[in-house]
Amino acid sequence: MELRDYIRILRKGWVGIVALTLLGVAIGSVVSILATPQYLAYSKVFVSLQSAGSVSDLSQGSSFAQNQVKSYADIVTTPVVLQPVIDQLGLKTTASELASRVSASTSTGTVVVEIDVTDPSPTLAANVANAIAASFEKTVSEIVPTDATGVSPVKITVLQQALIPTTPSSPNTRLNILLGGLCGLVLGLALAVLRQTLDTRIRNERDLEAISDTPILGAIAFDAKATLRPLVVHDDPRSPRAESFRTLRTNLQFIGSGDGHRSFVVTSSIPGEGKSTSAVNLAIVTASAGTSVVLIDADLRKPKVADYMGLEGGAGLTDVLVGRADIDDVLQKWGAHDLHVLPAGRVPPNPSELLGSVAMVRLIEKLESKYDLVLFDAPPLLPVTDAAILSIHTGGALVMVAAGKTHRGQLKGSISALKNVGSKVAGLVLTMTPTKGPDAYGYGRYGYGYGYGYGYGDTYSAPDFANEDRKARRGKSADTTTKGGAAEPGRVTTRI
Secondary structure, three states: OOHHHHHHHHHHHHHHHHHHHHHHHHHHHHHHHHOOOEEEEEEEEEEEEOOOOOHHHHHHHHHHHHHHHHHHHHHOOOHHHHHHHHHHHOOOOOHHHHHOOEEEEEOOOOOEEEEEEEEOOHHHHHHHHHHHHHHHHHHHHHHOOOOOOOOOOEEEEEEEOOOOOOOOOEOOHHHHHHHHHHHHHHHHHHHHHHHHHHOOEOOOHHHHHHHOOOOEEEEEEOOOOOOOOOOHHHHOOOOHHHHHHHHHHHHHOOOOOOOOOOEEEEEEOOOOOOHHHHHHHHHHHHHOOOOOEEEEEOOOOOOOHHHHHOOOOOOOHHHHHOOOOOHHHHOEEEOOOOEEEEOOOOOOOOHHHHHOOHHHHHHHHHHHHHOOEEEEEOOOOOOOOHHHHHHOOOOOEEEEEEOOOOEHHHHHHHHHHHHHOOOOEEEEEEEEEOOOOOOOOOOOOOOOOOOOOOOOOOOOOOOOHHHHHHHHOOOOOOEEEOHHHOOOOOOOEEEO
């Protein structure tokens, strides 16, 4: 991973990292509060070798004492030294239990032994340290053989008596809090990296680029009210999501099929990635730029275009393909621009066969000769083969990829499904991109962070397609159909 990947992980997982760090600090604090204070008392003894000889003898004796002092220090924690202390002070413990609270150490090159004793009672800690020093002095004199004069050559001298400590040596509250916070921080970072590593969902255009070299045509901003206002380019034309479709329209102009096709299949890997709303809004925004557009609902399993656009969907594509109706009888005009819509019609028992039929190929050729852009809203690629079959006879598929929902394996499977039938992916479109956070719309190459009011005056209002359509048709006879029997601004339909 690159540096920006780690920065992205920090931006996405900072809440968890901070939470675990604070949890570590809290645990360190609780441990310090609940721990029994321990007091440390220490005494020091000096180990020397008695000799009445020359300076050379004294020097050799000092070197000998330094070499042997480590062995003498080990004697401090043995029962032969500790048991007399227990008896003297009347301690209710054993020599092994007392040894766990006693330590003896010596610095290299010295003959000084430091005896440390820890205990919840500061007075008892000091008394035990002093008693051990005295017992140690007596024990060494007993176990070391005497010389010819009956004097032990090793002498133990108490250098420092243990004092009663005034402050506890443990717990170290500051250190516990620091260690707890550090452990929480490390754990938070590790979990954030692990989560990012195991997460196979596609979240931004960089994830798309790692999967396929197919052109990325744009990123559609997430809109929490998308289900309430599917036609966002009409209902809220100044929103970031509406501007996303204008960017997609511009980028689509540079995509050429190379075989003369002016038609595209709008599909996705799985349901719920916004393919239908993307197809509808792309058709509207392209037609508003002066391009003649026809939108066909080729999702013969769960058609939605008619409902989104407020059209009568009783007759449509299926009727044309089976020969029950002519295309001009079921094609419906929408709005004031050159946009026509062909609903799906009745749901057939054999959608794949109809979409791959000769009648479908002829219909595509007829629509491409009449319109500048032909858009098909097709079912998802992974559940059924409808979109793959249909895309063979068009300029390719525009695959919608929902950010944070679609997994890498699912997109790879969709691209493979198209290539296996000889079709191609004309472009990828990232949908539902967040407007905040590290993967926000405006964070990558295809987001421009358009806000409200960009490119519009304060007096801008959405066009009233119904009123404009009535003016355009004034004096002409036409059979108009409105949803629910009442005219809806921007959703007037005209059957031609």
